[in-house]
Amino acid sequence: MMAVVYLLCGKVGCGKSTYAKKLKQQAGGVILSCDELMLSLFSEHLFDKHQEILDKSSAYLFDLALELHSAGVNAILDFGFWTKESRQYARAFFAQQCVETRLIYINIPEE
DSSP states (O other), X not given: OOOOEEEEEOOTTSSHHHHHHHHHHHHOOEEEOHHHHHHHHSOSOOGGGHHHHHHHHHXXXXXXXXXXXXXXXXXXXXXXXXXXXXXXXXXXXXXXXXOOEEEEEOOOOOO
């Protein structure tokens, strides 16, 4: 069976990371999280550098997901993918490399 890149989509605090851990147990694979990467490398307050570092971190993790896929390992991207543009970009990025993606939307009530 071919490896898959899972794209976890949902608002802050909706349970993406918890779901990622369950998915890792069920489907196997590696969880890739921009938040965890950035918090492990930088202070919480990046101010005007935040978007630049987020973009670089995302690009690094996308490339890592490709490496995992080529090794036959599922990648679970715990990013959020809040905007339609970010979802379209991710799907197009992986489609160019003939990598199957599965978008998982985690929806919780506003309250």
